Amino acid sequence: MQTRTPGQFVAVLDFGAQYGQLIARRVRDLHVYSEIFPCDIPAAELAEKGPSAVILSGGPASVYADDAPDMDAGVFELGVPVLGFCYGQQIMAVKLGGEVGHTEKGEYGPARLARQGESRILDGTPAEQTVWMSHRDAVSSVPAGFSVTSATQTCPVASMEDASRNLFATQFHPEVRHTECGRKILQNFLFGVCGLEPDWTMDNIIDEKVAEIREQVGEKKVILALSGGVDSSVTAALVHRAIGDQLTCVFVNHGMLRKGEPEMVEEVFRKQFNVPLIHVHAEERYSRMLAGVSDPEQKRRLIGTQFWKEFFSVAQELDGIEYLAQGTIYPDIIESGARKTGGKASTIKSHHNLIPFPDGVHFDLIEPLDHFFKDEVRELGIALGLPDKLVWRQPFPGPGLAIRIIGEVTPEKLAILKEADAVVREELDAYNQRLFEETGDRNSEHACWQYFAVLPDIRSVGVMGDERTYQRPVIVRAVESSDAMTADWAKLPYDVIGRISSRIVDEVDGVNRVVYDVTPKPPATIEWE
CATH class of the missing domain: 3.40.50.880 (Class I glutamine amidotransferase (GATase) domain)
Structure with a gap:
């Protein structure tokens, strides 16, 4: 586009x-x-x-x-x-x-x-x-x-x-x-x-983008892979504002989403926005496919390949689809080799926006966010009326919790990580809210920009009550950033870190230790895999 x-x-x-x-x-x-x-x-x-x-x-x-x-x-x-x-x-x-x-x-x-x-x-x-x-x-x-x-x-x-x-x-x-x-x-x-005017505002942007989408699509139909993440959600809301029920969203549930996310997607898009939504329950298929797989890139490839199989299986059953909308944003382009800016940046990770169309199937692309940074996408989401709980969600990789589980993904590990991650997000959501109430700035580069739990493939000795335990540690990752190009570890108050640690050990079965990652990007990446 x-x-x-x-x-x-x-x-x-x-x-x-x-x-x-x-x-x-x-x-x-x-x-x-x-x-x-x-x-x-x-x-x-x-x-x-x-x-x-x-x-x-x-x-x-x-x-x-x-x-x-x-x-x-x-x-x-x-x-x-x-x-x-x-x-x-x-x-x-x-x-x-x-x-x-x-x-x-x-x-x-x-x-x-x-x-x-x-x-x-x-x-x-x-x-x-x-x-x-x-x-x-x-x-x-x-x-x-x-x-x-x-x-x-x-x-x-x-x-x-x-x-x-x-x-x-x-x-x-x-x-x-x-x-x-x-x-x-x-x-x-x-x-x-230069004598320029400060007229690049969200209201103007929405009007411009809606006009662009209507002009491009006309009376044709559009399909969108809705993950529930900020980028795809804002894209869905923007495209739906432009063309209404000409848009169909497909939500592929691979079972590796964060706790409560499938329910939130249903609530926001089916009930609040009345967007035509198809919920594909693929949890069991993904679980069988990932059994025994520990290499992170292989996990990414398998999950991505299966996602498109699930998605195109639905797409081919729908009549008249000519366009595929997706939530590509500017950092996606930069990190995948700057394909639209002519740069020569190294590809840092497998890019999730390269689409393997099946033989005989092709849709033209609509990428209305491909010149926006993440914080701008959030502003756009607020202006479109998306709820704060969705707009201010943490960035989440396409393969989901599978790449926050180091090693093989098993039902036991997945259950542990979902619960531990829910504690991290609940505590740091509250911490960010307190900062917002104190400063009036929700987009502060000194607040936590992204935060989550990681489950390493090791066990450690602990003591609970009078008994020795040999259970799993959980790694907490929290960073300050504005667009993920660079990031620093969040200097959280000790009482916040202590509360997170206590809650995870007390509330999540199978965990006896919590550690905090204090490495910036670079040299590390934000994600562990």
């Missing part, structure tokens, strides 16, 4: 920065649509997309390295404002006749910035302020027409601009929270320099 380009949008050129996706998110936080493109996109191709402004991301390379990411210098001649960060400042300088030097001392983390003279993008910020640096190379000579607008003790060109050509750059990272005036700098660029 082709996404209509909004009347105004910011193109982010990605030079391989760890903060590339974060730039796009920060622009969207200011209600201006942004989209990520490969750094080497030809200027003519970018011009056809009609960006209102361009932001050049940072990157880990040296601009003088043989394999350094490059860009078409014609981007600077498109007649739209350009803002570069870190590597983006350096490549701007080199392309326009300046010089970049390799400094003896790097600058990483917080730094004190001193403004120098007038600056359109630093306007309204203090004369001295804290910024976030991450570099060794730095601009040593600015291009003709540019003026230096700030410096640090280590970096003499911490920012530069040619206001007459609307070209601006910073060596620091305004997009990260650690740059105290980063939001103001972005506002100055988007609204002061």
Whole structure:
């Protein structure tokens, strides 16, 4: 499905920065649509997309390295404002006749910035302020027409601009929270320099997406694989708003969902939204299929293959289906090789959105969320009227609890994990609610973003009463994040961790020990398998 380009949008050129996706998110936080493109996109191709402004991301390379990411210098001649960060400042300088030097001392983390003279993008910020640096190379000579607008003790060109050509750059990272005036700098660029309007709102997005779906589908019928997760649920609500009963949802229950989830799917979509819903009970078939299987990738393949068999078995019994809607979101695309942004990212996990159509069967795709980050999908769900308990559910992998059970999936292990996971979610749901009541911010990056239990394939010695036990440990995983691209372990209060541990050991048969995972992503992934 082709996404209509909004009347105004910011193109982010990605030079391989760890903060590339974060730039796009920060622009969207200011209600201006942004989209990520490969750094080497030809200027003519970018011009056809009609960006209102361009932001050049940072990157880990040296601009003088043989394999350094490059860009078409014609981007600077498109007649739209350009803002570069870190590597983006350096490549701007080199392309326009300046010089970049390799400094003896790097600058990483917080730094004190001193403004120098007038600056359109630093306007309204203090004369001295804290910024976030991450570099060794730095601009040593600015291009003709540019003026230096700030410096640090280590970096003499911490920012530069040619206001007459609307070209601006910073060596620091305004997009990260650690740059105290980063939001103001972005506002100055988007609204002061570019003259954009903050009109990318959920109501406008819904109207636009509904119109797109209606235009594409017409009077034809659509099928959707509804997992009960946030992405597929928001997709279902959005598509149903657009075309009503032309949509049929198929809910394949493989038996590895979290406690209470099948009932919630039935309640929300069949009773609240009146969406045509087919509930496929495949629990026994999956249980037999997974017996003796312990390799995580084999579990993923088997579960995914069987899912599509179940789904297409239903789909082929329905008449007139021509479209398949699914909840692909932006991080799915990025992690599966950035298939729509032209990137070269490594595939980190088996991508669940590659569809094995049976011979003779093909549906055109509708992917209305494929340019949205997870928190934006949640906002969209709230605006569509989905209940909070569904919208704020934790992300959940397609293979379900099977990949949170290390080793073979058995009925005994599944029963233990469902109960332990229910305790973790109940306690941390309550913890997040308390944070929301205290701060008024439900999307805080310092709250728990995802939390669950993992059941390892080991046993440990314990004592219950006067008896020795030899039972299973449970691992609790809780992370802080906003979009799953990076994550840090949640610094939970000790009393919360202690209550979770006590409840699991007291209430879940077969468990005598609870441990807490304190590894960020990277180097770990959020999931264990």
